[in-house]
Amino acid sequence: METRFLMGNEAIALGAIAAGVNLVAGYPGTPSTEVLETVAKENDGSIYVEWSVNEKAAMEVAAGASYSGARTLVTMKQVGLNVASDPLMSLEYVGIKGGMVVMVADDPGPISSQTEQDTRTFSMFSKLPCFDPASPQEAYDMIKTAYEYSERYKTPVFFRPTTRICHAYSSVTLDDEAAYKINIPEGFVKDSSRWVIFPKLSFKNHAAIEKRNDEMSDDFSELSYNSVINGSRTLGVASGGISFSNSCEIIRGLEDAPSLLKIATPFPFPEKLALSFLKDKTEVLCIEELDPVIERALLQVCGKYGLSVKIRGKMTGDIARSGEITKDDVRRYINRFVKGTDDLDVPSSLPGNDAPELPVRPPVLCAGCPHRASFYAVKKAMKGIETIYAGDIGCYTLGNAMPLDMVDTCLCMGAGVNIAQGVGRIKPDTKCFAFVGDSTFFASAITGVVNAVYNGADMTLVVLDNSTTAMTGHQPHPGTGKTMMGDIGNKVDIEAVLRGVGVEAVVHVDPLKLSEAVAAVKQTAMKEGVKAIIFESPCAMLFKPEKPVSVDTDRCIGCKLCIKELGCPGLSFRDGAVTIDDSLCNGCGLCSQVCPVGAIKKEDA
Amino acid sequence: MSTNIILCGVGGQGTVLASKLVASAAMKAGSKVMSAETIGMAQKGGSVFSHLRVGDDTVSPMISKGEADLIIGFEPSETVRMLPYLREGGAVITAIRPVMPVTAALSGSSYNGTEMISYLKSCSRIGRLVTVDTDEAIRSIGNPKAMNMVLLGAASRAGLLGSITHEDIIEAMKRKVKPQFVEMNIKALEFAEV
Known part of the structure; x- marks a missing residue:
């Protein structure tokens, strides 16, 4: 028995390894990414691990392996489940042989996602059982149980942590390696x-x-993960996941503590346990993030068995219907429920309320990010022309921020290339651009390009190729040729793909060479049909920074043009001149190409 | 009883590593540790925090308002932002150097950090306030990345990390950083006057 300080996602990965997982496939997405990365890192070589091209591919690869008797793990974030839902819905009807866990990380808030969808609800829709861990330790233990149920009932199962479980760290007690399950797949046996x-x-x-x-x-x-902590005979709280852990701590401090029902398997709902919990209760408060899943299930039990228990929660307006539920929220909800007042244990005169105005810090493209240069080049080249800039999912969504203001739409992975076509169909005199990152291009933009070529659209595809999947922490993708098994595989060439599907005008340009980049955009965008510009420059995090640029304060006229045009976090204005934050600047030199008086110097290495 | 520590700053300042060192030191001493931190899009120039809880009776990794024993702030406005989490009489250690957000640079905001420090000094709720001139430390050490160690060292030498001692932190740092950075980090951990 060893105890390690682990991130929730690391605990999930080690739990899967202890359960004898044979194959892991996924697509990066916050907050799920570290699960697959940890398996790859801890791999003794016996587990096949891949970043698939997208979640649908991952699901199908894992399905094939599960048919062959392998224990498999598929990892993704909640919106990735939408991409994978086509194979998954059918897979539930076909079933599997080797245990298959579909790890989908939900993101209440949302903190880094497009939607606040609830995989527990998807679980009911797709009929897959769902496991919902309340701590990293429980995640480690529970995923082993998830594999057992998956195999026993020949069904894929959901394992659904939320951000505060995925990215929580905790001391986790691990099994001895001798106790690890070893699963030897028998291989695919034909049976149509x-x-x-x-x-x-x-x-x-x-x-x-x-x-x-x-x-x-x-x-x-x-099942022991579903449990009751007895307190008040008449008042109860029902919860799961991080909300359960928060409720535990709040209830512990109360004299007249309500009883606490923990739901770790929201579907199929543990009806008999709920029934025994509800007996003698007059009121039960359901504290859960995202959808009122536990609340609806308890209402259903009350209806089915004719119980007159008042079930409170999101549907009665007692609990927020959207957003993260913090520990402070849980404290407020429980105090109101038990005492009928907002009487907090914390004094109301908290410090900070009379504080000076705090600066807001929206996320921005990093100093030296080549995307800034790419967006700026297109902006300069298209000045005065009617345009639409369809964005996509990745770091470059941040190109929407002022002063760049270069993302007019963003919907879901790969949508931009089709949205640009739709806009153009309605207003043909608008120059339509779609910006897409290299990883997103492979994940789901290629079909959009085929659609544009086939239907004769007039649009410019801008591929922002920074040689990595940057937003989620630099995962390799088909264009890099590197795989998670450490091999250098086949590199898929973006230009060859574009030419292969019939895009004739394809140019490559380094966005950090501003005048060349502007000229290339002007020339390419004015052509008819589908054309593509590939901006190639590696992510600023991937290489050792060059020497920071320097400002000649005698020359700087204080016009702030560099700041107003680029919005680089490395630039600020102090004492009448622009100053460079040396701890941020990586010497990309874009600002030196924008300065009208040559006051910013990029030093050659 | 648990010791609750909040580390906060702007993405890229090293809150995560500092938090890991405290966790590692506490675990070595046999305590149970939980923490939670900002990961993902918000990291890019945004406000980031790390909640760190040391003690056997913790269930949730999150600290609620009025529950933190210590705030270690790497940027003055971020320190103030986290103040509602401080308990009555809790301690605050903060860097005085401001990080200007791009929006402030664009709008010509007058934010310069000193207003935050004056405010902190006026807060009667803060039991102990330590301000650290990290610019001086960075000049002397020669690496802006060492700032997190300067603040952490100030906290441990002031005895603000509960049962975790300064020696525990040095040992944890030696376990976590590459050998060639150990000497620089020791210098950083010992830099600030407390």
């Missing part, structure tokens, strides 16, 4: 009556799935 989906098979399996989920509900009522 089992692995080929047809309406007849789906009908048969649908009935079996419903029956199985009833059985699992009974199993889960006995």
Whole structure:
């Protein structure tokens, strides 16, 4: 038994390794990314690990391996589940052989996501069982249970932590390696009556799935992760995940503490356990983030068994219906519920309320980020021309911020290239641009380019190729040729893909050479049909910074043009001149090309 | 009883490593540790924090308002932003050097950090306030990345990390950083007057 200080995502990864996982596939996305990375790091070589091109590919690779008896793990964030949902919905009807855990990280807030969707709700929709850990230690232990259930019932199962579990750190007690399960897959055994989906098979399996989920509900009522902490006979709190951990601490300090029901398997819901909890209760408050999943399930139990317990939560307006529920929120909710007042244990005269105005810090492109140069080059080149700039998902979404203001739309991965076409269909005299990163290009933009070529659209695709998946922490992708097994594989060439699908005008340019970049954009964007500009410059985090630029304060006329045009965090204005923050500047030299009087000097190495 | 520490600053200042060192030191001493931190988009020039809890009775990694024993702030306005988390009589250690957000540079805001330090000095709720001129430290040490160690060292030598001693922090640093940086980090940990 060893105790290590682990991030929740690391605990999940080590739990999967202890459960004998044979294959792990996923696509990066905050807050899920570190799970797959940790398996790759801790891999003794016996586990196959890959960053797939997107979540759908990951799900299908894992399905094939599971059919062959392998224990598999698929990792993604909640919006990635939308991409993977096509294979997953059908896979539930077909079933699997080797245990398959679909790890989907939800992001209440949202802190770094487009949506606040709830994988527990997706679990009910898709009929997959769902496990919802309340701490890193529980995540480590519970994923092993998840594999057992998956194999016993031949179904993929969801494992659904939220950001505050994924990115929490905790002392975690690990199993001895001798206790690790070893799973030796037997390989794919042909059986077309089992692995080929047809309406007849789906009908048969649908009935079996419903029956199985009833059985699992009974199993889960006995499962130790679902539990009751007894307190008040009449008042109860029901919760799960991080909200359970927060509720535990708040309730512990109360004299008249309510009883606490912990739901670790929101679907199939442990109905019998809930029924025994609700007995004698008059009121139960449901504290959960995202959808009112526990609340609806308890209401259902009350309706089904004719219980007259008042179930409170999101649907009664007692709990916020959106956003993260903090520990302070939990304290307020429980105090109101138990005492009927907002009487906080914390004095109301907290410091900070009378503080001077605090600067706001929206996230910005890093100092030296080549995306800033790319956006600026397009902006300069298209000045005075009617344009639309469709953005996409990645660091470059931050190109929307002032002063660049170069992202007019952003929807989901790969959407920009099609949105640009749609805008152009309605207003053909608008020059339509779609910006897409290299990893996003491979993940889901290629079909959009094919659509544009096939349907004869008039648009400019701008590929921001920084040789990495930067936003999620620099994962390799098909364009880099590196794989998670440490091999240098086949590098997929973006230009070759574009030419292969019929884009004739493709130019490469270094965005940090401003005048060349502006000229290339002007020339390319004015052509007809589908054309592409590939801006190539590595992410500023990938290499050792060059010497910071310097300002000749005698020459600087204080016009602030560099700041107003570029908005680089390395630039600020002090005592009548621009100053460079040496701890941020990486010497990209873009500002020196913007300065009208040559006051900013880039030193040659 | 748990010791609750908040480390805060602007993305890229090294709050995460500092938090890891305290955690490692506490675990070595046999305590249970939990923490939570900002990861992802908000890291890029945004406000970042790390909640760190040492003690066997913690269930949640999050610290609630009025519960922090210590705030280690790497930027003065970020220190003030986290003040609602401080308990009555808690301690604050802060760098005095401001980091200007791009929005402030664009709007010509007058923010310069001194207003935050004056405000902190006026807060009766703060039991102990240590301000650190990290510019001086960085000039002397020669590496802007060492700032997190300067503040952490000030906290440990002032005895503000609960049962974790300054020696525990030095040992933890030796375990966590590359050998060629050990000497520089020792200098940083011992730099500030407390």
